[in-house]
Amino acid sequence: MVETLFKPGHTACAGCGQAIAARLVIDAAGKNTMVANGTGCLEVFSTKYPESSWGVPWIHSLFENCSAVASGVEAGLKYLGKKDSINVIAQAGDGGTADIGLQAISGMFERGHDVLYVCYDNEAYMNTGVQRSGLTPTLSNTTTSPSGSASLGNPRPKKPMPEIAAAHGIPYVATASVGYPQDIQRKVKKALSIKGPKYIQIHVPCPLGWRHESRMTFDVAKLAVETGLYPIFEYDNGKLIPRKITAIKPVEEYLKYQGRFKHLMKDPEAIKEMQAIADNNIKKYGLSATV
Amino acid sequence: MKQFIEGSHAVAEIIKLCRPGVVSAYPITPQTHIVEDLALMVANKELNAQFVNVESEHSAASVVLGGESTGVRSYTATSSQGLLLMAEVVFNIAGLRLPLVMTTANRAISAPINIWNDQQDVMTVRDSGWVLLFAETNQEAVDLHVQAYKLAEDKRVMLPVMVNMDGFILTHGMEVLDMPSQKEVDKFLPPYKTTYKLDVENPLTMGYLADPDYYLEIRYMVQDTHKQLLDIIPQVADDFKKAFKRGEGNGLVEGYKIEDADQVFVAMGSVCGSIRDVVDDLRAKGKKAGLLKVISYRPFPKACVASALARAKEVAVIDKSISLGAFGPLYTDVMVAVSSLGSEMPKMSGFVLGLGGRDITKRSIMDTYERLFGKQVDCEFIGLKQELLVEDK
Numbered sequence: 128m129v130e131t132l133f134k135p136g137h138t139a140c141a142g143c144g145q146a147i148a149a150r151l152v153i154d155a156a157g158k159n160t161m162v163a164n165g166t167g168c169l170e171v172f173s174t175k176y177p178e179s180s181w182g183v184p185w186i187h188s189l190f191e192n193c194s195a196v197a198s199g200v201e202a203g204l205k206y207l208g209k210k211d212s213i214n215v216i217a218q219a220g221d222g223g224t225a226d227i228g229l230q231a232i233s234g235m236f237e238r239g240h241d242v243l244y245v246c247y248d249n250e251a252y253m254n255t256g257v258q259r260s261g262l263t264p265t266l267s268n269t270t271t272s273p274s275g276s277a278s279l280g281n282p283r284p285k286k287p288m289p290e291i292a293a294a295h296g297i298p299y300v301a302t303a304s305v306g307y308p309q310d311i312q313r314k315v316k317k318a319l320s321i322k323g324p325k326y327i328q329i330h331v332p333c334p335l336g337w338r339h340e341s342r343m344t345f346d347v348a349k350l351a352v353e354t355g356l357y358p359i360f361e362y363d364n365g366k367l368i369p370r371k372i373t374a375i376k377p378v379e380e381y382l383k384y385q386g387r388f389k390h391l392m393k394d395p396e397a398i399k400e401m402q403a404i405a406d407n408n409i410k411k412y413g414l415s416a417t418v
Numbered sequence: 419m420k421q422f423i424e425g426s427h428a429v430a431e432i433i434k435l436c437r438p439g440v441v442s443a444y445p446i447t448p449q450t451h452i453v454e455d456l457a458l459m460v461a462n463k464e465l466n467a468q469f470v471n472v473e474s475e476h477s478a479a480s481v482v483l484g485g486e487s488t489g490v491r492s493y494t495a496t497s498s499q500g501l502l503l504m505a506e507v508v509f510n511i512a513g514l515r516l517p518l519v520m521t522t523a524n525r526a527i528s529a530p531i532n533i534w535n536d537q538q539d540v541m542t543v544r545d546s547g548w549v550l551l552f553a554e555t556n557q558e559a560v561d562l563h564v565q566a567y568k569l570a571e572d573k574r575v576m577l578p579v580m581v582n583m584d585g586f587i588l589t590h591g592m593e594v595l596d597m598p599s600q601k602e603v604d605k606f607l608p609p610y611k612t613t614y615k616l617d618v619e620n621p622l623t624m625g626y627l628a629d630p631d632y633y634l635e636i637r638y639m640v641q642d643t644h645k646q647l648l649d650i651i652p653q654v655a656d657d658f659k660k661a662f663k664r665g666e667g668n669g670l671v672e673g674y675k676i677e678d679a680d681q682v683f684v685a686m687g688s689v690c691g692s693i694r695d696v697v698d699d700l701r702a703k704g705k706k707a708g709l710l711k712v713i714s715y716r717p718f719p720k721a722c723v724a725s726a727l728a729r730a731k732e733v734a735v736i737d738k739s740i741s742l743g744a745f746g747p748l749y750t751d752v753m754v755a756v757s758s759l760g761s762e763m764p765k766m767s768g769f770v771l772g773l774g775g776r777d778i779t780k781r782s783i784m785d786t787y788e789r790l791f792g793k794q795v796d797c798e799f800i801g802l803k804q805e806l807l808v809e810d811k
């Protein structure tokens with residue numbers, strides 16, 4: 128079996144993108160790492176008492192405070208004179224990051240703690256049953272933004288969390304996708320080589336919440352990137368470095384595999400709206416390899 | 419060394435002597451002087467600690483939780499709305515069995531917003547698992563902080579301890595007190611050592627999900643520790659008395675002229691000072707009054723309270739907070755304690771005084787005394803201005 132710091136035997140669903148990404152992150156970070164985890168699927172499926180998947184020191188406190196807990200862990204390590212040899216990671220879901228945890232994250236960034244924050248973006252509150260979050264994409268059907276006769280689902284675009292992070296002037300911000308495992312690990316290693324606050328947001332499909340087949344996790348993740356709906360880029364000291372797409376695909380290619388977008392498939396106007404979001408991303412982040 | 423010093427400065431000074439490695443706090447009146455002092459001590463290298471300026475009390479509590487989880491002695495202080503904002507983390511810290519110490523400068527709760535003293539804030543975290551100690555004087559506040567770390571970090575305990583001191587009355591009050599030396603504190607309070615911490619050599623998971631098969635026992639163990647604390651607190655108080663040559667009571671409660679008292683006041687915090695004066699006045703008139711001061715509100719020393727009140731004829735429980743819709747919290751607890759006395763139970767009366775900083779005068783305490791002999795009351799507000807009670811509809 129492959130040596131890993133995130134042991135199998137946890138209770139994640141089959142095809143859980145977050146479980147795969149969490150393993151890639153911690154294995155890239157290595158054993159000299161401490162993790163503060165927010166409440167959410169990852170915490171629940173990996174630490175059901177008395178068992179734990181974690182091969183590194185790991186602490187879960189509450190839903191919205193992992194960045195503040197990580198700040199305290201970092202302060203403790205600084206006091207002990209051990210910070211230079213130990214990485215500190217704060218991690219949570221999209222809800223724990225962009226909504227309820229945003230204030231604490233902003234505080235951690237502003238104070239300049241030497242902590243890597245990882246957001247596992249499955250685009251809804253999955254642990255509580257697929258409710259809408261600030262990172263739920265436009266027109267997605269969730270249990271609190273259901274499509275209906277007077278609604279096409281979530282009416283609002285994703286909160287620009289990477290830009291919010293970058294606006295704090297922190298040295299490194301990146302997005303990534305579980306569809307590109309090496310890219311995740313490269314970014315984690317790069318982030319950890321930089322002192323100060325870092326932010327990585329990883330797109331992680333959720334078969335249960337997105338209603339796609341479990342075996343489609345990697346394909347769905349890749350299609351999000353290839354359509355331009357989930358732009359992959361870095362802000363390296365504020366400088367934008369996009370991951371280019373060689374063959375850009377139409378958004379239907381991504382949407383059609385997922386129950387959460389099923390209601391759009393017979394609605395050309397809605398598809399147009401989704402395509403416009405992708406086109407805008409491609410332009411904004413310079414994603415096209417051919418232009 | 420004897421010093422004439424403000425309560426907040428005294429707390430900052432004693433915290434410095436306890437050598438915390440992580441301090442984090444968010445400003446709120448009347449806690450501010452404590453943390454401003456600590457910030458200055460760090461800035462001047464008098465205190466070797468990481469001082470983390472946070473964006474909220476929720477984060478202040480979370481930062482010291484994180485610091486403590488690395489095995490580093492940590493400290494925070496708050497008050498009123500700050501404690502309420504922290505509440506979620508306060509419960510979490512106790513559940514994680516992290517031996518933090520926090521000062522609460524007790525203050526009223528909004529609405530209406532009010533910065534003055536009462537003890538409503540701490541009651542919101544009464545059931546959190548923290549050890550809750552109440553200081554009557556600034557000397558006692560100083561002494562309780564040293565004992566707080568000693569108790570919290572005791573391997574038999576591993577629970578957080580909160581030292582409550584009445585906002586303004588103590589925090590901003592000047593008092594001559596005896597500040598211990600660094601050497602004395604170091605001797606009483608050795609460096610914190612634990613294996614229950616985040617450590618890359620021994621990777622622990624802290625903060626599990628516990629399902630119905632496990633949760634009940636984990637909570638029971640906290641309750642069981644509180645039961646043991648009823649023995650441990652007196653031991654630590656006794657050690658403190660021997661080491662520092664001062665301290666009244668047994669760490670849990672303290673009696674004043676209670677041995678032969680017929681009428682006993684029960685109270686917590688600075689109001690006990692005024693009650694002592696009233697007791698003296700009554701004694702001068704030949705009335706056998708006394709005071710039972712509760713120092714440890716959690717764990718609640720049920721047996722001590724019952725035996726201290728066993729020979730009283732009338733008891734006045736003075737609450738500076740209220741469980742709206744029911745009674746004063748202290749009254750409820752004292753009632754449970756004396757219920758064990760059966761037919762020997764004194765006539766019990768409950769009073770609510772001083773909410774939102776309303777002065778508790780000797781006159782208002784005498785009011786409660788006089789009412790002990792009339793119709794029995796369980797939640798009587800003292801000092802209400804009837805003219806303000808017109809309904810505004």
Ligand SMILES: Cc1ncc(C[n+]2csc(CCOP(=O)(O)OP(=O)(O)O)c2C)c(N)n1
Pocket residue numbers: 145166167168169190191219220221222223224247249250251252253254255260
């Ligand atoms: C203060 C608070 N509010 C609400 C909850 C309930 N809650 C627990 S996990 C969760 C959803 C987590 O969503 P996200 O952060 O996106 O992580 P995911 O489960 O999707 O990985 C919610 C709403 C909570 N635990 N604490």
Ligand SMILES: [Mg+2]
Pocket residue numbers: 220221222247248249250251252253254
């Ligand atoms: Mg989520």
